[in-house]
Amino acid sequence: MKKKRVGWILLIVVIVIAVVGFTFKKPETSNEKIILGSQGTDTLVWKHIANSDAAKKAHLDITVKDFTDSNSLNTALANNDIQANAFQSYAFYTNYNKTNSKNKVYALGTSYIQPMGLYSSKTKNLKDIANGSVIAIANDPAAESRGLKLLESAGLIELKKHSVNDLLTPNDITANKKNIKIKTVVSTSTPNLLHDDGVTAVVIDNNTAQMAKLNVFKDSLYHEQLDQNTRANVNVIVTNQKHRNDKDYKKLVELYHDSEIQKWIKKNYPGKMEVNKSLSDLEK
Known part of the structure; x- marks a missing residue:
């Protein structure tokens, strides 16, 4: 009788241990924690993505950090203060790597393209921009070059012969019939200059x-025409050396192109035109 009682006690103990062990067992797949840097409406898009069902299914725990200075985003990434960013064009990305060879960042995939535009509160017609007008453009190398190319396509200036990926500066202006004065400023301040009496028009990224x-x-x-000549303006999702081959980080690209997320983006930010292509297509 005692043997049976001991046997039952041992069985109960084994069952209790098994239940407790199952209760406190760690999940087989833990969420990958990623701090992603962005700015402007891209921050709002990525906050939506971070809170999406798709992110939960991908086991990604994304914290989105907003930056006001474009130049600091890649520095923070290279230092691993953030582990990914989503804000820059392919042209901005390649230029950063050329000038920061010891702290390179690495593109994971493409996201979207959106046209840059020329705005004015002083005139409603491109033809009415007067001789000697001041036009403001962003001062980072990629945006500055893109802004100049926009002004050339609008017929306001002419630039030296260049390829799609060439970065240009005001020194590359070869003809300027209206004697346009170029003023370079921080990109996030460009809308404020629409109310500056000394500025006729402003080039603003979308x-x-x-x-x-x-x-x-x-x-x-006037705004950019979206074609093969603007492929350097396609935005890319980027990580650093530490995570460049991490499968979880490559999921960020898949998340961005999730069909439900794209429906939300198109509804709320229709200017962001999805580009889901190989990175090699941008290098051609």
Whole structure:
């Protein structure tokens, strides 16, 4: 009788241990924690992505950090203060790596392209921009070059012969019939200059324009035509050396192109035109 009682006690103990062990067992797949840096409307998009069902299914715990200075985003990434960022064009990315060879960052994939526009509160017609007008453009190398190319395509200036990926500066202006004065400023300050009496027009990237409630298709005097010549302006999702081959980080690209997330983006930020292509397509 005692043997049976001992046997039952041992069985109960084994069952209790098994139940407790199962209760406190760690999940087989823990969420990968990623701090992602961004800015403007891209920050809002990635906060939506971070809170999405798709992110939970991918086992990604994403914290989105907003930056106001474009140049500090890649520095923070190279230092692993953040582990990914999503804000920059392919041209910005390649230029950063050329000038920071010891702290390179690495593109994971493409996200979108959106047209840059020329805006003015002083005139409603491109043809009415007067001789000697001041036009403001962003001062980082990629945005400055892109802004100059926009002014050339609008017929306001002419630039030296260049390829799609060449970065240009005001020194590369070869003809300037209207004697346009170029003023370079921090990209996030460009909408404020629409109210500056000394500035006739402002080139604004669409991310910054959307934050200022500007619609590039309705409010700009002129905007980029989206074609093969603007492929360097496709935005990329980027990580650092430490995580460049990490499968969880490559999921960020898949998340961005998730069909439900794309529906939300198109509804709320229609200027962001999805680009889901190989990175090699941007290098051609």
